[in-house]
Amino acid sequence: MRSIKIKRWLLALxxxxxxxxxxxxxxVESGLSADEVVANAIAEGMSAEQIAAEIAAVAPxxxxxxxxxxxxxxPTQAVAITSAAAAAAPELAAVISSAAMSAAPEQAQLIxxAAMSAAPxxxxxxxxxxxxxxxxxxxxVQAAIVAGVDPTAVAAPTAAGGAPAAGTPAPAPAAPxxxxxxxxxxxxxxxxxASAS
Numbered sequence: 001m002r003s004i005k006i007k008r009w010l011l012a013l014x015x016x017x018x019x020x021x022x023x024x025x026x027x028v029e030s031g032l033s034a035d036e037v038v039a040n041a042i043a044e045g046m047s048a049e050q051i052a053a054e055i056a057a058v059a060p061x062x063x064x065x066x067x068x069x070x071x072x073x074x075p076t077q078a079v080a081i082t083s084a085a086a087a088a089a090p091e092l093a094a095v096i097s098s099a100a101m102s103a104a105p106e107q108a109q110l111i112x113x114a115a116m117s118a119a120p121x122x123x124x125x126x127x128x129x130x131x132x133x134x135x136x137x138x139x140x141v142q143a144a145i146v147a148g149v150d151p152t153a154v155a156a157p158t159a160a161g162g163a164p165a166a167g168t169p170a171p172a173p174a175a176p177x178x179x180x181x182x183x184x185x186x187x188x189x190x191x192x193x194a195s196a197s
Contacts, residue, residue: 024041033065034062037059038070049077053084056086056096057088063099075107078110083115083117086114096115097112097129097130105134108130
């Protein structure tokens with residue numbers, strides 16, 4: 001008898017979770033805004049990470065707005081929200097990280113790391129968004145390393161047209177020319193010894 005009650009409870013729980021997911025799809029299909037879809041999902045008891053992942057998977061066009069709304073309401077969960085959404089829709093990782101950084105700019109480097117970890121194939125796009133948000137080149141390389149991404153994939157291009165190798169020091173500046181040295185340095189020659197005849 002107890003086994004039947006547990007099975008019924010598990011069945012009810014499974015059905016309830018399907019209804020919650022169906023509500024996001026239904027809300028999107030009925031034309032609700034991202035904020036309205038998020039509010040309804042929160043009212044259903046979903047976590048911010050679940051909401052971000054589900055919206056990114058079901059309504060890609062709404063992912064950025066939903067992530068921005070969720071991070072603005074839950075700034076301490078910015079990394080988890082970014083990671084969940086980028087894992088659900090890796091092709092949108094740059095859009096998702098941009099939205100998260102917009103809502104929590106002070107966490108831009110951590111958001112970058114989370115997005116790169118969830119969608120390593122999108123590292124260069126994520127790095128571009130992060131650089132535009134003010135993340136330094138050094139922090140981008142560090143984020144790539146933390147995420148297990150080749151740091152040269154996120155390094156800024158050099159003037160010669162290529163990414164510098166990670167850890168490569170900048171070339172030393174050329175020494176200034178000494179006055180009178182080099183071509184056209186002046187002097188008439190001669191100078192030395194005079195011959196007497």
